Amino acid sequence: MQAAGRAAEHGIADFEFARYHALGNDYLVLDPARFGFVPTPENVRLACDRHFGLGADGIVLGPIGPVEAGLPVTLRLFNSDGTDCERSGNGLRIFALYLAQCYPGDWPSTGLTARTVAGDTAVRVLDVADGLVSIDMGVPSFEAGGPRTVRLADRDVRLCCLNNGNPHAVTVVDQATRELACELGPQIATHASFPQRTNVQLLEVLDRNSIAIEIWERGAGYTLSSGSSSCAAAAVARKLGLVDDQVRVRMPGGELQLSFADDGAISMTGTVELIATGSFGPALGAGLSDPGQTGDAGSEGPL
Numbered sequence: 115m116q117a118a119g120r121a122a123e124h125g126i127a128d129f130e131f132a133r134y135h136a137l138g139n140d141y142l143v144l145d146p147a148r149f150g151f152v153p154t155p156e157n158v159r160l161a162c163d164r165h166f167g168l169g170a171d172g173i174v175l176g177p178i179g180p181v182e183a184g185l186p187v188t189l190r191l192f193n194s195d196g197t198d199c200e201r202s203g204n205g206l207r208i209f210a211l212y213l214a215q216c217y218p219g220d221w222p223s224t225g226l227t228a229r230t231v232a233g234d235t236a237v238r239v240l241d242v243a244d245g246l247v248s249i250d251m252g253v254p255s256f257e258a259g260g261p262r263t264v265r266l267a268d269r270d271v272r273l274c275c276l277n278n279g280n281p282h283a284v285t286v287v288d289q290a291t292r293e294l295a296c297e298l299g300p301q302i303a304t305h306a307s308f309p310q311r312t313n314v315q316l317l318e319v320l321d322r323n324s325i326a327i328e329i330w331e332r333g334a335g336y337t338l339s340s341g342s343s344s345c346a347a348a349a350v351a352r353k354l355g356l357v358d359d360q361v362r363v364r365m366p367g368g369e370l371q372l373s374f375a376d377d378g379a380i381s382m383t384g385t386v387e388l389i390a391t392g393s394f395g396p397a398l399g400a401g402l403s404d405p406g407q408t409g410d411a412g413s414e415g416p417l
């Protein structure tokens with residue numbers, strides 16, 4: 115089993131799950147080599163529950179299949195509500211650090227091509243010890259027709275909508291606050307005009323090289339940071355001509371540094387940290403290893 119040896123080199127004992135955070139956006143990493151079942155949506159909800167489970171904004175399930183130098187490595191991402199997520203900037207950065215800590219290979223020099231349903235993403239661990247990880251998020255695709263206005267319970271909100279692997283709706287505000295994100299976020303995320311739901315960002319432009327955002331994630335709710343949200347909000351600020359090509363994104367959990375290429379492609383760098391590794395207790399472990407549970411993911415069961 116490839117995963118076994120390398121973790122010990124980093125002082126990591128044998129484990130069933132690893133819990134990481136990327137600026138407060140926390141994910142459980144479930145490695146099929148250590149944990150043999152695809153979790154059902156119910157499993158995901160329980161594992162991510164902050165009172166009855168381990169607690170996380172989502173789950174990274176991978177690597178699925180072999181890890182071979184130069185070949186894409188496949189993974190799946192889940193939101194804490196049990197739904198699948200196409201791409202997560204922080205989730206992929208976490209996955210890259212996990213591989214660098216637990217799988218053989220010179221990850222800082224080779225980098226990683228991470229494969230999800232949204233396609234392939236290049237991720238590079240710049241410094242394993244410091245957990246510094248950079249990711250190429252590509253060029254976001256803006257919704258045709260420009261900004262739109264949606265009617266909420268007590269106000270109209272103007273949104274700029276775009277997709278960078280997953281959907282985002284950004285609104286520019288004078289001051290981005292947690293309270294406003296928690297008030298507007300759930301209404302916008304589930305608005306009838308977004309049948310697939312959407313991630314929501316409040317964007318406050320601080321100066322030409324920095325923005326502050328507050329985030330309401332589809333399938334996870336209020337989060338302390340988000341990689342794809344950072345890119346979405348910065349791309350909107352750039353499209354509006356409010357920022358230059360280097361943008362620092364300030365979030366409650368910390369900061370990400372973004373760089374725009376001439377064609378609009380975004381690369382993003384920031385830290386990731388291993389919080390803990392461990393084994394599931396009897397209740398959670400039994401639930402997680404029971405492939406008979408019902409769910410809508412369609413592919414539960416032994417890998």
Ligand SMILES: N[C@@H](CCC[C@H](N)C(=O)O)C(=O)O
Nearest residue numbers: 202203204280332340341342
């Ligand atoms: N935390 C993520 C974004 C996760 C995506 C999301 N909740 C969805 O359903 O699209 C990130 O860092 O990008």
